[in-house]
Amino acid sequence: KKYLIQLEHALLLLMEAKVEDAYNITK
Incomplete structure (x- = not known):
């Protein structure tokens, strides 16, 4: 589950x- 959070953050x-x-x- 921790890996998924890191993936989402990336x-x-x-x-x-x-x-x-x-x-x-x-611009």
Whole structure:
């Protein structure tokens, strides 16, 4: 179960990074 939580956290960070990249591109 701990592994799943770490996986979810990694996915959240990845999504955040993608959002920031998209924001920087449109800027």
